[in-house]
Amino acid sequence: MAYFHIFRRRLAHLILAMTILVMAPVHAALSHPHIFADAQVEVLFNERGEIAGLRQSWNFDALYSAWAVQGLDVDGDGEVTPEELQPLAEDNMIGLAEYSYYTFAGEGSGHAEIARGRDARMVFDGTNLILSFTLDFAVPRPVDRAFEIEVGDPEYYVAFTFAEQNAAELVGAPEACSLEVNGPRPIDPALEEELFALGPDVLQLPPHLADAAKDLANVLVVRCDSNDEAAAPAASNVGRRGGSPFVAPPQEPNMGGSTTGILGWINTQQKAFYQALTEALQFLKEDWNGFWALGGLSFLYGVFHAAGPGHGKVVISSYMVASERELRQGILISFAAAMMQSVVAVAFVLIAAGLLRLTSFAMSDAAHWMAVSSYALVMLLGIYLVWRKLARRFGGKGHVHHHHHGHDHDHPDHDAANCDHCNHAPEPKQFAGRDWKAQLGLVMSVGLRPCSGALVVLAFALSQDLLPAGIAATFLMGLGTAITVSVLACLAVYFKDLVRAQEQKGGKIWGEVLTIAELVGAFTVFGFGAILLLSALFG
Secondary structure (H helix, E strand, O other): OOHHHHHHHHHHHHHHHEEEEEEEEOOOOOOOOOOEEEEEEEEEEEEOOOOEEEEEEEEEOOOHHHOOOOOOOOOOEEEEEEOHHHHHHHHHHHHHHOHHHEEEEEEEEEEOEEEEEEEEEEEOOOOOOEEEEEEEEEEEEEOOOOOEEEEOOOOOEEEEEEEOOOOEEEEEOOOOOOOEOOOOOOOOOHHHHHHHHHOOOOOOOHHHHHHHHHHHOEEEEEEEEOOOOOOOOOOOOOOOOOOOOOOOOOOOOOOOOOHHHHHHHHHHHHHHHHHHHHHHHHHHOHHHHHHHHHEEEHHHHHHHHOOOOOOOHHEEEEEEOOOOOHHHHHHHHHHHHHHHHHHHHHHHHHHHHHHOOHHHHHHHHHHHHHHHHHHHHHHHHHHHHHHHHHHHHHHOOOOOEEEEOOOEEEOOOOOOOHHOOOOOOOHHHOOOOOOOHHHHHHHHHOOOOHHHHHHHHHHHHHHOOOOHHHHHHHHHHHHHHHHHHHHHHEEEEEEHHHHHHHHOOHHHHHHHHHHHHHHHHHHHHHHHHHHHHHHHHHH
16 A cells, blocks of 8 residues: 555665764754645736735645644534634734735835735635635735745745645736746755754844745746846845744744754655655545554654654753663663653643643643743753752762762762772662652653644544544654654763773773763753743743
């Protein structure tokens, strides 16, 4: 079947990804789309042959659609009508106004100001949600040479493409007018790196990056004369923004990363798996044999999700550097955190959507505050680790204060000068369960924030009466995530073992290197949690 062919291709990608994952910097996080939309645009002319506005229709992907319509079947008849969707449509228009409706139009050095968005309407066909609306220009614009209309989100939270059929149409245009449809155009990789490295506090792009951002959009070009002279590109008023006007589960704050190279390739694969999951779930309604393909795709999605944005791998790896732990403990922590994420995602959707029948707005707000709580716990864990490391390093006699062979020792009655057994590396069992509170805090801080992809998959499965398959897919995602994070945790432990080995050979400087590395790991946990928390609250 077609889905097994997809699975085999994705498996080959997984093997390659696992070989290059260890080369990806652990601090990098890249923005990736959580919403996919096919756009159709009608260019509206007035009686004077000027462009007066646009009529757009956006067809959203099935997973996001299932999330967005949660709790909106007010009469409980099993059908979400346009009337029940109208409040959502109006709220979306309010949010879209702050983002210039993801639409930028103009010719030459000027751009057309959008006066208002009106006549918003939503339709749900049982699988896809379709938003239609009209945009009126403040001043109708004549077409002298080439009028460009861009539809796209430069932040790439919403991935727009033009519909395969009837992507655009001229309405009421003079006979001399023609229309050209262009998808996203390639931009210089160096400019792309600079564009996506900007922080959320940058509200207006520099001119050279504004031109680069344009190339991420879908562009319509309208010409109304025989002048073939190349037209100057339309000015862009694209600013940097965080988040999205649409109601989706909160994504990991973008810390500034790459959409090219190895991480860009991982991002592309994650997007492909996300879309394939939708198709596999829909296929299950016809043939339950497709469950095996769904399971394989879910597992691979978990692997690529952990390789992309996410605080779990950063926090766990930094914790492993900061705290002496056996390899087995690192693997157990990674699996416990990933499985907790899966449990939290399933419980959240069952309670919020299945039992309480909350709307997507309420569910997104709840998921946001769960993420805030997660980041706050990460920051508190970092504070604890930093305090512990500083106390042991600088504490006086009678305190925990010195370091041997990569392990911290408690000697309340004597100092290093009187220690006659510190030249022997302690057995791992001496430390088993010693810091279970920190381990529990680590699992809680990472696991409390469920994967956004898992939430929308579960919401979609619930809407299609495929909840058991959705739950199984969620735990397989967790398994893939756990394996990837375990690899990084193992690398952290391996690094510490190498340093200890050098120290035992008589290289005393390596003990200081390890001590500093542990302190840096502790500060990394704290700093990462603090930045994520501030980004979630104020970004």
